[in-house]
Amino acid sequence: MKNLKKVATVLLGAFLFTLTACQQGPKKEEPAESKAAEEQEPVAPPEGIISLEESKSLYDNYTKNRLDIIHKYEAERSTEKFEAARFSSFSYADIKQYMDYIEQEAKDAEVDISSLRFYFANYPDKADFPDGKKIVHPRQNSIFIVPTMETADGEYGFYIGEDGKAKLIKNAVGQTAVGSTTKDGNKSYASFAPSFATPAILQQGKSLNLNHSNSGPPPDGDF
16 A cells, blocks of 8 residues: 555656646747857957057147147138147948948948048038938038048949949049149149039949048047
8 A cells, every 4th residue: 555655756756847847848949149249259459549648648639739720820821719629530330331321232232341531621611411311510521431442453432323333433423633733833642522524423323431520529538
């Protein structure tokens, strides 16, 4: 009788253990993406990262060697108070969207983006841009970003033509070589000023150049 009770107890325990295990179900595996994120190696800093001391030195060099010249020039143009811009900024979200956008367009055009060029620029003394957007800081210096691609002749900025292919900017807007001499004997400088011989080209295709950033003197405490 005692042996029978022992056997019954063992069988009942085994049954309850099996029932509990079935109710719990198999243990869920962690998503592959989560595992990959945990296993991802830390990103090494780019070679171009500079120290705060070097940043301060570069900022002060601009103050010493450029700022007074800009203020004197603008004072000759207008009696209105002018404070030169010291930075241009885009929101982090806008930059991420821009990177995704140009990668998408480059992929569709079957080209690789070689680099991003940050061109120095200067806003006109007007109320609006040609596209109708308001110029918040007339006469201020700024930058615009141009993606480049490698060609047999070198690295150049590109845009997307009407046929969906990557086209070189220099072939659309025209360009005068740096240091070349114009007919009146003055030196000319390379720019993205449009060539008036081919105005129709400028309105065709799709530009990948980014501008309309926020600019101004730095917030108190940056440098």
